[in-house]
Amino acid sequence: MGNMKLNLKIWRQTGPNAKGQMKDYPVNDVSPDMSFLEMLDVLNDNLVRKNEDPIAFDHDCREGICGMCSLFINGEAHGPARGITTCQLHMRRFKDGDTIHVEPWRAQPFPVIKDLATDRGAFDRIQAAGGFVSINTSGNLVDGNALPIPKDDADKAFDAATCIGCGACVATCPNGSAMLFVAAKVSQLSLLPQGRPEAKRRALAMVEQMDKEGFGNCSNTGACEIECPKQISLEHIARLNREYLVATVTKE
Amino acid sequence: MxxxxxxxxxxxxxxxxxxxxxxxxxxxxxxxxxxxxxxxxxxxxxxxxxxxxxxxxxxxxxxxxxxxxxxxxxxxxxxxxxxxxxxxxxxxxxxxxxxxxxxxxxxxxxxxxxxxxxxxxxxxxxxxxxxxxxxxxxxxxxxxxxxxxxxxxxxxxxxxxxxxxxxxLICTGGYGNVFFLSTNAMGCNVTAAWKAHKRGAFFGNPCYTQIHPTCIPVSGTHQSKLTLMSESLRNDGRIWVPAKLEDAKAIREGKKKGSDIAEADRDYYLERRYPAFGNLVPRDVASRAAKERCDAGFGVNQTGEAVYLDFGAAIERYGKLEANVKKIENPSKEKITELGTAVVSEKYGNLFDMYENIVGENPYLHAMKIYPAVHYTMGGLWVDYNLQTTVPGLFCLGEANFSDHGxxxxxxxxxxxxxxxxxxxxxxxxxxxxxDDIRTGPIDTKRPEFEAAEKEIKGRIEHLLTNKGSKPVDDFHRRLGKVMWDKCGMARNAQGLQEAIAEIRQIREEFWKDVRVTGKAGEFNQELEKAGRVADFLELGELMCMDALNRNESCGGHFREEYQTPEGEALRDDANFAYVAAWEWTGDAGKANLHKEPLTFEEVKLTQRSYK
Missing domain, CATH: 3.50.50.60 (FAD/NAD(P)-binding domain)
Structure with a gap:
């Protein structure tokens, strides 16, 4: 497979309150072995050489685990492939001559900082509201094996815990709902005995903070599950709903 | 608390x-x-x-x-x-x-x-x-x-x-990105630790770098980082290269595949050299052994810098075990492969997916190709037993300090x-x-020390943005990385290190004259962030080479070609080098002052490390 010519249409926005627009960037000589972000690196390198402002985008680990990268590529969070983040997307997914639209996450609680970088601080605030087990650090806790956990529960909790907090679910959802993100944390901790004691409090607090941040409601479209780079299942939203319902009706 | x-x-x-x-x-x-x-x-x-x-x-x-x-x-x-x-x-x-x-x-x-x-x-x-x-x-x-x-x-x-x-407290991780290509995240940097060093914290054993044996090989010049394949894969994967040079050549030219090489013509070099630990030797040993085979011409990708990590044997072994468990009598070869693949997938599925995604080849069918890459830095800010640096009140934790891994x-x-x-x-x-500070009130940030530090930073940023250079930051970072990898990487020698020091000085000088940083100071500016980090790497790189040059012995990840056993293993010099090299900044990267903390061993007897 030879190198490709592509026509990129990329969202440029100088700051949170500035008006943005799509701008054309033709690129040549794109190797199919490049990752999508490496392709942007090359583009930026050329922009700097021409003394133009390079495109701002978030990224860090470049192996699909830190959750820092984002990008809406041709209308899909993390691009056309399933189960991966943008940094794991390789150019061999595209064809010579393709036009590719690149946009930031679009959701009201994720304001644009610059170009393709957005502020996802709302997720941290939801986590701080209740996404934890309330224990202090001490050297005299019970032994890790004191409480056996059925493998099935541990595995399910793990599946939920793989959430990388990238925000693809929110960006994908027509309502801008953060239910999959919140459900992943609530589900993980409610499946484990260590998280049970404060399960009710957690579900109520995290949902309350989620609403406060301005995320929309879940209407079960299921788009989040499809675009989630960690393929976190909608079942977790069902579990969150159960936890939340129980917590609401049994609230003192 | x-x-x-x-x-x-x-x-x-x-x-x-x-x-x-x-x-x-x-x-x-x-x-x-x-x-x-x-x-x-x-x-x-x-x-x-x-x-x-x-x-x-x-x-x-x-x-x-x-x-x-x-x-x-x-x-x-x-x-x-x-x-x-x-x-x-x-x-x-x-x-x-x-x-x-x-x-x-x-x-x-x-x-x-x-x-x-x-x-x-x-x-x-x-x-x-x-x-x-x-x-x-x-x-x-x-x-x-x-x-x-x-x-x-x-x-x-x-x-x-x-x-x-x-x-x-500085908990800022390692400085592997001085090599440009490493398994570290793109943003990993030495800046916080390096600034601390320049304010008086000694830097311990900067030359100790871990090169991880199982990473996905470099594919082209556009490469921005290298991806690690977990060491856990060495539990079940067997590492090999062809035993015959002509087979290796044929593979590199695309005329043969790994699977075409008969069992007898494969060299499982780790199992051959280290029968007791086999594929589970420590990382430094495994990395050097891969380099040795590739340098000798047995590499298996186009660049000649890759070895196989093969799960064929594991798939077969697990397949047979599963067949037993499932009470399948006389299972066919296909059935065994199917069952074994399922087990391997359960254990390492996400890693295999990651590999396929990057390389575009199915690792269940074709042996993975791997090569060592920079992964971790054992060196870091020198700390005492309380994790305090040589600056009172300045502590350093985790990979950023030098303390536990030798x-x-x-x-x-x-x-x-x-x-x-x-x-x-x-x-x-x-x-x-x-x-001891219980009576110290809030710290006044209007003090002249804060004033001076802020002024210095603003001056540096201003210089980077206005010096009207011509080359992007990454150009300099790439050049530095290549010098480090070639001359202060898996194998080092005195001559190469001296050359490296001269080259790094040259790059550093050019950097300050000719780097181009776009944008402004008062905005989200990723080029400016990178420039500040690379400036610090350009000083650290020199110190790493000086440390490697000073340490006239081989130990762990530090392999000086002049000091090896007849079998090519690291040769320590305990009489002269059983110490921590703690470097003090004196105002110039090339003039750091060496302090030695002697290492005394009360419990463990020093021996030639053997994994045979």
Whole structure:
């Protein structure tokens, strides 16, 4: 497979309150072995050489685990492939001559900082509201094996815990709902005995903070599950709903 | 503990710290498998694995608290792998013969980091910790000999901020990105540690770099980083190259595939050279052995810099076991492969997917190709037993310090050290320091020391933005990385290191004259961030080469070609080099002052490290 010519249409926005627009960037000589972000690196390198402002985008680990990268590529969070983040997307997914639209996450609680970088601080605030087990650090806790956990529960909790907090679910959802993100944390901790004691409090607090941040409601479209780079299942939203319902009706 | 804490990170959330990328696991001397593990054995393995260049007392403490880490993480709700009895599962890792590694599929670092992050966010929610994400520390402020705060840049607005404190903790990870290509995240940098060094903190053993044996080989010049394939794969994967040069040549030219090479014509060189540990030798040994074979012409990709990591035997073995379990009599070869593939997929599925995604080849059908890459730095800021640097009130934790791994870190020990330092060491030692400061009121950030530090930073930023250079930051970083990899990488020699020092000085000079940084100071400016980090790497690189040149011996990850045994193993010189090299900044990267901390071994007998 030879190198490709592509026509990129990329969202440029100088700051949170500035008006943005799509701008054309033709690129040549794109190797199919490049990752999508490496392709942007090359583009930026050329922009700097021409003394133009390079495109701002978030990224860090470049192996699909830190959750820092984002990008809406041709209308899909993390691009056309399933189960991966943008940094794991390789150019061999595209064809010579393709036009590719690149946009930031679009959701009201994720304001644009610059170009393709957005502020996802709302997720941290939801986590701080209740996404934890309330224990202090001490050297005299019970032994890790004191409480056996059925493998099935541990595995399910793990599946939920793989959430990388990238925000693809929110960006994908027509309502801008953060239910999959919140459900992943609530589900993980409610499946484990260590998280049970404060399960009710957690579900109520995290949902309350989620609403406060301005995320929309879940209407079960299921788009989040499809675009989630960690393929976190909608079942977790069902579990969150159960936890939340129980917590609401049994609230003192 | 009732302290008011300000926490800073350059990422958009603390949940993204690079520990998240650790795959394989975390060691703890729990002896759940009853295979003879103990605190002493973990201590011994770590000292030996580090090629006798670590401080015994620190390592023993690390082994002691290792078990507490597991209990702490379980209590936080970390979903470790469990067996069908509901108990915690273990696996083996390189350099040891017991099963003491706890794991969460191939995402152990993620789960442990998210556990720590959730504990942090709990404190943020309570108001005990104030979180400053998208902030980068650009200097530490020293007042009357004590660390009294930092200067940070708000990466969103570009504002330079002053933060006063009674103690400063640097937990900023390693400096592997000095090599440009490494398995580190793109943003990993030495800046915080380096600024601390320039304010008086000694830098310990900067030349000790870990080259990880199992990474995906470089594919082209556009490459921005290298991806690690977890060491856990060496539990089941067998590493080999063709035994005949003509086969290797045919593979490189695309005329043959790995699967065309008959069993008898394969050289499982780790099993051949190290029968006792086989594919599970420590990382430095495995990396050098791969380089040795590739240098000899046996490499198996176009660049000649790759070896096979083959799961064929594992798939067959697991397939037969599964057939037995499932009571399938005389299973066909296809059935065995199918069953075995399922088992391998259950164990390493995400890693195999990752490989296929990057390389575009199915690793269940074709043996993986791997090559060593820079992964971890054992060196870092020198600290005492209390993790305090040579600047009072300035502490350093985790990979950023030099303390526990000697000249080579064993697998699954980075998470162990990071969490040990953070959960079980610093809470006890920082209080001891602060006790003497109980009458010190809030730190006044209007003091001249803060003023001067801020002015210096603003001047440097101004210079970078206005010097009208012609080359992007990455140009210089790439050039530095190549010098480091070629001359201060897996194998070093005196001549190469001297050349490297001259070349780095040259690059540094050009950088300050000719770097082009676009944009403004008062905005979100990723080029400016990179420029500041590369400027620091350009000084650190020289110190690493000086340290490597000074250490006239081979030990662990530091392999000087002049000092090797007839079999090509690292040859230590305990009489002259059983010390920690702690370098003091004197105002010029080339004129650092060497201090020696002698290493004394009371428990462990120094021997030639053998994994045969």
């Amino acid at each position: 009732g302290y008011n804490v300000k926490a800073f990170c350059y990422q958009d959330s603390a949940r993204r710290a690079h520990s998240i990328a650790a795959q394989g696991g975390i060691n703890a001397a729990k002896n759940y498998q009853n295979d003879g593990d103990s605190t002493y054995r973990l201590f011994y393995d770590t000292v030996k694995g580090g090629d006798y260049r670590a401080r015994e007392a620190n390592v023993y403490r690390l082994a002691e608290v290792s078990a507490n880490i597991i209990d702490q993480c379980v209590a936080q709700g970390v979903p470790f792998a469990r067996d069908y009895g509901g108990l915690l599962d273990n696996r083996s890792f390189g350099g040891v013969q017991v099963s003491r590694t706890f794991y969460a599929r191939g995402q152990t670092g993620q789960q442990l980091l998210l556990g720590a992050y959730s504990a942090l966010m709990r404190q943020v929610g309570k108001g005990a910790v104030q979180m400053f994400d998208r902030h980068e520390m650009l200097d530490v402020v020293v007042v009357d000999g004590k660390a009294r705060g930092i200067i940070a840049r708000n990466l969103v607005t570009g504002e330079i901020e002053r933060h006063g404190a009674h103690a400063v 000249a080579n870190r064993l697998g699954a020990s980075a998470l162990m050290q990071g969490l040990a330092d953070g959960y079980f060491v610093i809470p006890y030692t920082v209080g001891d320091y602060l006790a």
